[in-house]
Amino acid sequence: MPSGRVHNLINIGTYSALAAAALYADRTGLWPIAWTDALGFSAAFLIGTFLLSPDLDLATGRVDSKRRWGLLGFIWVPYGRVFSHRGLSHSWVLGPLTRLGYLALLLALLFGLAQTAWPELRRPLPALDERWLWPVVAGYFLSQWLHLMADGVGPGHGWRHLRGRRSRSR
Numbered sequence: 001m002p003s004g005r006v007h008n009l010i011n012i013g014t015y016s017a018l019a020a021a022a023l024y025a026d027r028t029g030l031w032p033i034a035w036t037d038a039l040g041f042s043a044a045f046l047i048g049t050f051l052l053s054p055d056l057d058l059a060t061g062r063v064d065s066k067r068r069w070g071l072l073g074f075i076w077v078p079y080g081r082v083f084s085h086r087g088l089s090h091s092w093v094l095g096p097l098t099r100l101g102y103l104a105l106l107l108a109l110l111f112g113l114a115q116t117a118w119p120e121l122r123r124p125l126p127a128l129d130e131r132w133l134w135p136v137v138a139g140y141f142l143s144q145w146l147h148l149m150a151d152g153v154g155p156g157h158g159w160r161h162l163r164g165r166r167s168r169s170r
């Protein structure tokens with residue numbers, strides 16, 4: 001299994017090749033790319049690589065992704081206790097969604113507490129243009145999938161893990 005450093009090198013190497021190809025495609029007119037799409041993809045890819053790695057399921061120990069959160073690294077310890085290493089958190093679809101869902105839950109709790117303390121925070125959120133969503137989703141999931149491929153985890157891993165749990169509980 002690759003170390004965290006090797007995972008990062010694989011992701012950054014792949015990102016560099018994709019960026020070069022995208023820049024060439026845009027400059028030659030083969031495939032025009034909006035700067036907002038490139039920014040969304042890049043930000044999500046880098047966040048997925050360095051902050052939301054599949055190895056956060058090891059957050060009870062020393063994990064680079066947890067360390068990069070600095071003082072907030074402790075927030076990933078419960079995630080590491082809930083998800084076993086290379087279990088559901090290392091599946092191709094549900095794994096990345098568990099990290100996003102966990103982070104969304106923590107942010108919702110924090111925002112709820114803030115609204116309780118400061119009721120003036122209860123304003124509707126501005127409407128967002130959903131065109132930004134696809135490059136962000138692509139960047140995040142690609143960063144996760146590169147990690148899983150380097151670990152030798154195939155696309156069916158998460159479903160087999162779920163089926164195994166269901167058959168053991170019967």
